[in-house]
Amino acid sequence: xxxxxxxxxxxxxxxxxxxxxxxxxxxxxxxxxxxxxxxxxxxxxxxxxxxxxxxxxxxxxxxxxxxxxxxxxxxxxxxxxxxxxxxxxxxxxxxxxxxxxxxxxxxxxxxxxxxxxxxxxxxxxxxxxxxxxxxxxxxxxxxxxxxxxxxxxxxxxxxxxxxxxxxxxxxxxxxxxxxx
Amino acid sequence: xxxxxxxxxxxxxxxxxxxxxxxxxxxxxxxxxxxxxxxxxxxxxxxxxxxxxxxxxxxxxxxxxxxxxxxxxxxxxxxxxxxxxxxxxxxxxxxxxxxxxxxxxxxxxxxxxxxxxxxxxxxxxxxxxxxxxxxxxxxxxxxxxxxxxxxxxxxxxxxxxxxxxxxxxxxxxxxxxxxx
DNA sequence: CTGAATTTTCAGTAATTTGTGAAAATTGTA
DNA sequence: TACAATTTTCACAAATTACTGAAAATTCAG
Numbered sequence: 001x002x003x004x005x006x007x008x009x010x011x012x013x014x015x016x017x018x019x020x021x022x023x024x025x026x027x028x029x030x031x032x033x034x035x036x037x038x039x040x041x042x043x044x045x046x047x048x049x050x051x052x053x054x055x056x057x058x059x060x061x062x063x064x065x066x067x068x069x070x071x072x073x074x075x076x077x078x079x080x081x082x083x084x085x086x087x088x089x090x091x092x093x094x095x096x097x098x099x100x101x102x103x104x105x106x107x108x109x110x111x112x113x114x115x116x117x118x119x120x121x122x123x124x125x126x127x128x129x130x131x132x133x134x135x136x137x138x139x140x141x142x143x144x145x146x147x148x149x150x151x152x153x154x155x156x157x158x159x160x161x162x163x164x165x166x167x168x169x170x171x172x173x174x175x176x177x178x179x180x
Numbered sequence: 181x182x183x184x185x186x187x188x189x190x191x192x193x194x195x196x197x198x199x200x201x202x203x204x205x206x207x208x209x210x211x212x213x214x215x216x217x218x219x220x221x222x223x224x225x226x227x228x229x230x231x232x233x234x235x236x237x238x239x240x241x242x243x244x245x246x247x248x249x250x251x252x253x254x255x256x257x258x259x260x261x262x263x264x265x266x267x268x269x270x271x272x273x274x275x276x277x278x279x280x281x282x283x284x285x286x287x288x289x290x291x292x293x294x295x296x297x298x299x300x301x302x303x304x305x306x307x308x309x310x311x312x313x314x315x316x317x318x319x320x321x322x323x324x325x326x327x328x329x330x331x332x333x334x335x336x337x338x339x340x341x342x343x344x345x346x347x348x349x350x351x352x353x354x355x356x357x358x359x360x
Numbered sequence: 361c362t363g364a365a366t367t368t369t370c371a372g373t374a375a376t377t378t379g380t381g382a383a384a385a386t387t388g389t390a
Numbered sequence: 391t392a393c394a395a396t397t398t399t400c401a402c403a404a405a406t407t408a409c410t411g412a413a414a415a416t417t418c419a420g
Contacts, residue, residue: 054397128186131269165328
């Protein structure tokens with residue numbers, strides 16, 4: 001499959017960024033071409049578009065599946081599998097946040113909890129535990145938030161993000177509201 | 181410098197996680213030992229605590245400085261430089277979010293803007309541009325948010341995060357509030 | 361200004377991560 | 391069930407990234 005110059009340059013950029021996100025270059029490129037192309041693509045098309053080996057595509061797709069980032073399609077009379085990204089960009093963002101939290105926060109949260117269970121052996125450990133507690137509480141709050149986010153509709157999420165600087169004002173008047 | 185068993189295991193964990201965050205193993209370990217130790221540390225102490233070369237520590241400190249994650253101290257009568265982390269965990273979190281945004285979103289935002297300026301050469305490019313527009317708008321909102329966050333006090337940030345599921349309710353009544 | 365203490369740089373090496381082709385496994389249709 | 395199409399796995403190779411020691415640069419007390 002040939003890709004346009006515009007897509008090509010975007011794909012290259014997403015490749016470079018891929019490693020800064022939890023992915024890697026190929027994964028970034030693969031997801032870029034999938035997201036930016038309207039029709040679902042099969043593995044051979046991706047392999048050709050990005051000039052990477054068929055097996056690399058297979059491994060990349062496996063990983064994108066584990067991130068819940070792609071949808072699987074079947075075309076009647078064609079045995080190949082076709083892949084596309086959700087058409088709702090908010091759904092993609094939501095998935096990314098949740099999956100990154102799983103990979104980046106959950107394991108640490110568990111380690112921090114373990115450390116808090118231990119008996120401090122001296123006063124240096126006591127300081128350490130205090131910091132661990134602070135980190136733990138913060139990360140737990142972030143986790144609650146991402147869970148909240150997961151259940152939010154795209155419309156609501158978009159409305160929330162659009163608040164922008166308004167959020168500060170809302171916090172100021174929040175106590176005046178009858179919540180809970 | 182010797183570190184306790186508790187710190188040791190936390191340092192190892194943060195090392196493993198380091199690569200999942202935008203850092204790397206050594207950087208994760210270095211920051212862990214700095215955050216978890218009350219007294220500011222000098223480069224030799226870090227080098228000894230983590231069993232890594234002095235030059236590696238120097239490069240790591242350089243990077244932590246570029247992330248604005250460490251504070252520099254001087255001890256009277258000692259020519260060495262000592263480093264510590266902010267005592268306020270929210271300040272660390274705020275810095276992390278802002279710095280990651282700089283590295284993970286800003287370059288992409290600029291590339292997306294470039295792509296939007298181009299003339300679509302066919303209808304496939306038109307679809308691509310539509311998706312680019314969606315991504316661009318979303319990322320711009322996130323940028324606004326992190327800017328907002330940067331200016332927020334730790335107390336306010338903590339209050340916002342504590343809202344947790346309350347945020348949904350607030351959104352529901354937001355229109356009833358006289359904002360702006 | 362001098363020189364010892366300290367920090368930084370950098371070229372080379374080590375370690376890790378990523379990509380490939382060939383072979384194995386799976387799938388679905390005739 | 392048989393077999394061709396397709397996908398996945400995996401050992402090895404290639405590429406990238408991280409680490410080190412030695413040397414250069416910087417800092418500052420005397």
